[in-house]
Amino acid sequence: xxxxxxxxxxxxxxxASCLESLCNQTIPRGAYEIIVVDGNSKDRTREIxxxxxxxxxxxxxxxxxxxxxxxxxxxxxxxxATTDADCYxxxxxxxxxxxxxxxxxxxxxxxxxxxxxxxxxxxxxxLWLANFFSRLGYLTHTIYYxxxxxxxxxxxxxxxxxxxxxxxxxxxxxxxxxxxKAGKVxxxxxxxxxxxxxxxEQFGTLKSLWEWVYIVVKGGESEKYSYSKREYK
Numbered sequence: 001x002x003x004x005x006x007x008x009x010x011x012x013x014x015x016a017s018c019l020e021s022l023c024n025q026t027i028p029r030g031a032y033e034i035i036v037v038d039g040n041s042k043d044r045t046r047e048i049x050x051x052x053x054x055x056x057x058x059x060x061x062x063x064x065x066x067x068x069x070x071x072x073x074x075x076x077x078x079x080x081a082t083t084d085a086d087c088y089x090x091x092x093x094x095x096x097x098x099x100x101x102x103x104x105x106x107x108x109x110x111x112x113x114x115x116x117x118x119x120x121x122x123x124x125x126x127l128w129l130a131n132f133f134s135r136l137g138y139l140t141h142t143i144y145y146x147x148x149x150x151x152x153x154x155x156x157x158x159x160x161x162x163x164x165x166x167x168x169x170x171x172x173x174x175x176x177x178x179x180x181k182a183g184k185v186x187x188x189x190x191x192x193x194x195x196x197x198x199x200x201e202q203f204g205t206l207k208s209l210w211e212w213v214y215i216v217v218k219g220g221e222s223e224k225y226s227y228s229k230r231e232y233k
Contacts, residue, residue, distance in 0.1 A: 088194030112191025
């Protein structure tokens with residue numbers, strides 16, 4: 001079984017479409033479970049999520065990484081996949097994850113690329129560049145640019161390496177470094193997820209990237225910028 005973990009916070013506008021895409025996968029619905037871990041939303045996120053998910057509960061650990069960890073603890077599956085509440089998951093997403101782990105018995109982590117949900121040349125170019133650096137880092141064995149919206153782990157290995165560190169940004173890069181010590185980390189270019197560009201459209205691409213880099217350089221923690229629990233229009 002695959003356990004899909006979706007962290008949420010005030011996502012009533014996005015969560016239904018995300019979970020609908022998860023419920024329409026090419027593998028049987030009984031072959032996977034959906035776990036929504038909520039950051040104590042003030043809107044109808046949990047109410048809406050309950051219509052689709054197998055488990056919906058309020059997180060007890062801190063930050064987005066902590067929500068994913070809480071979900072993994074509650075998971076029943078041998079594989080734990082993570083995505084975000086504003087993403088679109090193509091119908092063959094879980095099938096691709098399942099097949100990759102079967103083809104790579106030594107893999108402990110699998111990840112893919114992203115494409116923009118919102119139209120526009122700026123969004124297309126931005127994610128083309130992100131995917132380019134992801135491929136480059138993988139091929140050169142330097143930075144494994146895994147994304148929390150499109151990654152999966154063997155659950156036993158995920159628990160053994162200590163799960164996600166609960167930091168503000170860069171936790172998906174950091175965990176890949178530890179995962180590589182436990183086994184193989186595999187990039188699958190065909191494993192793509194629809195990624196929402198709303199952060200960049202509302203707060204600006206350069207500003208958002210600068211905040212992310214600043215926090216990562218500071219070790220994942222920063223009092224100057226907050227990268228999680230953003231309010232979107």
